[in-house]
Amino acid sequence: MSAALKQAIQNEARRLGFILAGVTTPDPPPHLSVFEDWLMQGRHASMNYLADDRSRARRADPRLILPECKSILVLALPYTDPKTAEASNQPAPSGRVASYAWGDDYHLVIPEKLKALVAFIERQVGHPVFNRWYTDTGPILERELAQRAGLGWIGKNSLLINPKLGSYFLLAEIFLDLELEPDEPFTTDHCGTCRRCIEACPTQCILPNRTIDARRCISYLTIELKEDIPPELRPMLGNWVFGCDICQAACPWNRFAASEHESPALKPRTGAPRPNLIRELELMPKGFNAKFKDSPIKRAKRRGYLRNVAVALGNSKDANALPALTKALDDPEPLVREHATWAIQEIEKKI
């Protein structure tokens, strides 16, 4: 019964769009000390929610999240592989957005699928099942659970990599009060002597123990950081205005991965991969909210996104951006004004 139930759950997960579905136990994660060291070194930057006592205790023992938990189902939903995206015809200067953010916000898309999967499981067993689900936001080491559920290995770029599918997918987990046969952990490390992600990272923030120093990571700086971007790091951001795909794009396992698995629910919006930076800088609050309704870019808020746009314009060294940047000196947000000032100085150095 258990094997048949697990197979039925995996089939339903695939029907819902998940490309990987494995099972692990709620046992404590064996590499917790790596994460604790990372916190001790302050490499979580301003993400203090990662370091509070309650979430640390839960991360150390998943059963604290759901005492009835007997199995954890770990799932992966694919997003657009940037190598399949159409070449952009956007006039310069254009920005770049991490590919997971080209469509709707996965925080809106994935929960609906997880709820549907739980409902399916309850129909199969014929009674309600205690459950708890997460995608990205929970106090759990989700990549470690995914490795233990057989989905792939944790690469030097700190991401979970599957040998057939690469790493362009999002993880989600369902804690279940249900005995399911755990999968074999994925124990092979396919990084070998490769260092491409480490060498490609513009801010050199990939650490030797397969973690990232968030304080220098473009993903953190353009999304989570709410204040000024440190001036010495701004030139390294290039034209990334929300997230960064460089360490994934450099990875050979993504270059040769099957790329036809894009989730329709995360389909890219028109123009999303390469936004026109001058037009973006002119977005007022109403226009920003309308353009990014249900998009993950809303997470940066207008002030953070336009801060990033200003930095990208400064890095473009394009004098065509000067009128828009000069107008931004009157922006209601001091954060935007400060970064527009920096961008103007950068461009004027080249004139």
Ligand code: SF4
């Ligand atoms: S996301 Fe970008 S900045 Fe962050 S580790 Fe990867 S390459 Fe480096």
Ligand code: SF4
């Ligand atoms: S680029 Fe190379 S070292 Fe980095 S995660 Fe991919 S295989 Fe591993």
